[in-house]
Amino acid sequence: MxxxxxxxxxxxxxxxxxxxxxxxxxxxxxxxxxxxxxxxxxxxxxxxxxxxxxxxxxxxxxxxxxxxxxxxxxxxxxxxxxxxxxxxxxxxxxxxxxxxxxxxxxxxSQLSEVEVTGNNQVVTLGKAAIAPLDLPQMTGVVSSVVIANQQASRLGDVLKNVSGVSLTQQRGGVAETFSARGYSIGIAGAGGNIFKNGVVSNTMGFPEASTLESVEVLKGSSALLYGNVSGGLIINMVTKKPKFDFGGEVSMRVGSFGLYKPIVDVYGPLAKNLAFRVVGTYEQSNSYRDVVKTNRVYVNPSLLYKLGQKTTILVQGDYLKADFTPDNGVGSLNLNQDAIIPNVPRSRFINTSWAYNNVKQTSLSTNIDHAFNNNWKLTVIASEQDTDVSAYGSGVPNNNVSATGDWTRTLSRTMTSEADYTGQVNLNGRFNTGSIGHQLLVGSDVVGIVSKSTAFTVNYGTGKTSYDKINILNPNLYEARTDIPDATATTRTTSPSTRLGFYVQDLISLTDKFKILAGVRWSQQKTVQTTVLNLLTQAETRGAAETKTDAAFSPKVALLYQPIKTTSFFGSYANNFTINSGVDIYGQLLKPSIVDQFEAGVKNELFNGRITANLGVYHIVNSNFAQMAPLKADGTANADANVKEFTGQTTSDGLEIDLTGNLSKNFYFITGYGYNYMRYTKASLVKGSPIEGERLTNNPAHTANATIFYTFDLPQLRGLKLGASAFYTGNRFGGNNNTYGQTPEFSRLIPLTGFTTFDVSAGYGFRKISLLAKVSNITNTLNFLIHDRYSIMPIPPRQFTATVSYRFK
CATH class of the missing domain: 2.60.40.1120 (Carboxypeptidase-like, regulatory domain)
Known part of the structure; x- marks a missing residue:
């Protein structure tokens, strides 16, 4: 039988x-x-x-x-x-x-000039070169033209052009944190949410956005392609590539507060099959914040080699040296245990006058692309990035500034390094089974990260346990110290981790109207037990936390319906996972939490792609949010915050709208709106658990952006360029979320109002020379970016920036 x-x-x-x-x-x-x-x-x-x-x-x-x-x-x-x-x-x-x-x-070169909005471009971060209408996920792309027209220098300046994405924090003035769909991403490579050319990148020291070809954003879960990443967004910075025609541009940018920034971009052939590009900039500036200074050097060389007709090898390098003043903002007053933003000048600086934060970063990557034929392509990527940080200054004013402004300062000396290693292999293919089309991606990636952190003891002087006392409301009340005490390195902690993944994805065209995108990834993340070296005795010990290995499957399935070739409706399910610390009531290490995401939307390309109109809605639930367990295994009360259980839940609902247009190479506009409602939807009524129904901090309910640029082509006005931008960040909470049973009982939230900034630009181009000027925050709006309850940073005031450029070929 x-x-x-x-x-x-x-x-x-x-x-x-x-x-x-x-x-x-x-x-x-x-x-x-x-x-x-x-x-x-x-x-x-x-x-x-x-x-x-x-x-x-x-x-x-x-x-x-x-x-x-x-x-x-x-x-x-x-x-x-x-x-x-x-x-x-x-x-x-x-x-x-x-x-x-x-x-x-x-x-x-002319073709690249008309790629202004970029929203109908293939997002390279998607690994499979799927057409925008076939990608069941909201995205955002900001091109080099937009970056140059807005004279953006920081990643935060660029991402304001992406709907639903907001700059929510500037931690100590040394790094940026972004939020989307209720989830935040930060600087560290270990977080794995910010990429450069598709590989994990540490963004300490602020990446040089003014030299990028584009910035791409994938919103929602991208765990299928990248493993343990944020459920809100991932960001990819795309650097400029070599060209086989000689050319380039040199620019000089000047601006308020002593900004001085030359930029050089040169490219061309070295041989018939070999091309180069070198992009570099130097920046020197003061700040609207007293004492704060910046000194930066950035160089990005690259080589492109065509090995025959089917194989290309791209080698890219980066060098960044960023020396700047760490800045915790204006601090906060503790009035009846509530954190109050002090009424002080926007320029008030409360760190030591000699504080420094020096970053040195190098990276090297190699991309090999081999096309077997028109339908099958293999991509191999290998990269390494090293980041070293040396910093010294006052500690943070976290809940230890009195209601009258007195603050006893201690010092913090840090020295850290991070080495990121990435390997990635992707096979892309197009084929048919009968009348059914397939766009297949099969791949694997591995990320290794080794972090080192050195601890110091500070010699304040005989009999002293602090540095000095200042008053953040009245700097003249006390005399601040200006000497730099000796700091002795005591221990160095080494923390290795690895991430490994295998994935497969297929875009299946059942008919011209119906398509299915389906895929799954298996991920493994290993956090190795730390090694602690005593620098005084050279004795080596192991950290308290043991080696932990987590694994998870991340599926994604989506249905697309395209009634006409310029419109696509989609609905999708995907998940991502977050790693948890702590143990359960039986002493076992906690497993990852699985976060479920449902997304639906419609994408349109109108007037031959000149206008794109997209709308997406989402529902994201972490139903396994780890909270402190109320009881131990024996039924007695638990007082250990490290003992947890999966009884919590967070929910994020929202929508995003994009309307962009490039009606000609002289006129484009970018508009976007995002709404988000991220809150705790289930909580245990035990001490230390979050308050049910409370919005999570640093997540504005509403964000919006609008930009328009027009270059006149009439004979009497030819070369004149005018532009304007508006960026809105809605009401949100800074500080920390409240918990049940917190002592003392006061609100740890810092309410922040919404605000809008307006920028206006004007320029003129004649043949190879162009001049562009901008006034940002023209209304001089005041608001704040807050990290925790201490880094309360006023947004920049009204500023002037101008760039003169010469393009050659």
Missing amino acids: KNIYLISVLCFSLVIVSSLSLFAQTQGSIRGIVKTSDGNPAAFVNVSLKETRKGTVTTEEGTYQLKGINPGTYTLQITFVGLQTQEKTVSVQAGQAASVDFALAESA
Whole structure:
């Protein structure tokens, strides 16, 4: 019976395969290449048949292929944001491949100039080069044109252009923290939420945004592709790549508070198959904050080698040296145990006059791309990044500033380093099974991180346990010390960790209208027991926490419906996981918490891609939020905050809207709106558990952005450029969330009102020279970014910035 069953299944399979093969032979295909006027491949150009809904985008090599086409005569058209549509007639015959090539009127450099908004571009962070309408996830892309027009220097300046994303904290003035969909991401490579060219990046010292090609954002869960990452967003910074035509640009940027910043960008061929690019900048400036200064050097060299027609090797390096003054903002007053923002000048500085934070960072990466043919491509990436930080200054004013402003300062000396290692392999392929199309991604990645932290003891002087006393309301009340006490290194703690993942994803085109994206990832994260070296005795011990290994599966499934080729509806389920510390009531290490996400939306590309209109809604639930357990295993009361149970829950609901347009290469606009309601939805009524129904801190309910730029082309005004931007951050809470039974009983929240800043720009370009000036925060609005209850940083006041540039070829 078993043999009869196996024979029947085999015969049935052969019949199905033969039928599919016969069916495929009754259809034809179209393939070709799209190039720019200077012979370079035109990547990510939309290619479609006018009479049907079949379409695709060109690869990075400019090639395309449409399969499963019934015999007949069709109109093949190509579209690209900001360009006129091109059309050609093509005849398709059964079992044959028709070849149709296109040549754009624009050169490669002109093509990059019209990629202004970038919102209809393929997000490289997605690993599979899926077309925007086929990606069931809200995204955001800010191009180099927008970055240059807004004269943005920091990552936070750029991300204000992405709906639902907000800069919520500046921890000690040395790093930025961002929030989206109720979840925050910070600086450390160990967090794995910020990437550069697709690999984990530590952003301590502020990455140099002014030299980037683009910044990409994937919102919601991206655990399928990247493992243990935030459920709110991940960010990818894309650096500028070498070109085989010689050219470049030199700029000088000046501005308020002594800003002085030259920028150099040079690229060109070194040989027939070898091209280079060097981007660099130097920055020196003071600040609207007293005492604060910045001195930065950044260099980004890269080489691109074409090994034959199918293989490219890209080597990129980074060097950043950032010396700046750490700044905890204006501090807070403890009035009846409530944290109150003091009424002091925006410039008031409360750190020591000699405080410093010096960052040195280097990175090296190699990308190898090999195209087996037009449908299959292998990508291999290897990278290393080293970050060293040396800092010294006062500790944080956390709950220890009196109601009258008195603060007894202690000092904090730190020295840390982090080494990040990344390996990644991705295989992308396009193929058909009968009339069903597949866009397959199979890959694996590994991230190794080794962090080192040195502890110090500070010699305040004979008989002294603190540095000095100041008054943050009246600096003249006490005399502040200006000497720098000796600090002795005592211990160095080494903390290694590794992340490993294997994943598969397939975009299945059932018909021209219905598609399914499905995939799964297996992830393993290992946190190795720390090693503690006593620098005084050279004795080495192990940390208290043991080595911990966590593993989780991260599936994703989505259904897409595209009634017309320019509109896509999608609904998806995905999850991500968060690592938990502590143990359960039986002493076992806690497993990861699984966070479920449901997302639905609609994407539109109107007027040949010149306008994109997208809307997405989401529901994110962490139903396994770890909280302090009320009872031990024996039923007695638990007083150990490290003993936890999965009885808590957080819920995040919201929506995002994007409306962007590039009506011509002279005119573009970017608008966005985001709403989020992130709160605790289940909590135990025990001491230390969060308050049910309370919004999480640092998550504004509403955010909005709008930018418009227009360059005149009329003879009498040719070269004149005007632009304006508005950015809104809604009401939110700073400080810390409240807990049941907290002592003393007072609100730890710091309410913050919403605020809007307006920027206006004007410029003029003549041939190769351009001048652009901007006044930011023109209304001089005052508000604050808060980390915890101590780093209360006023936003920048009204400032002036101007950039003069010379472009050469």
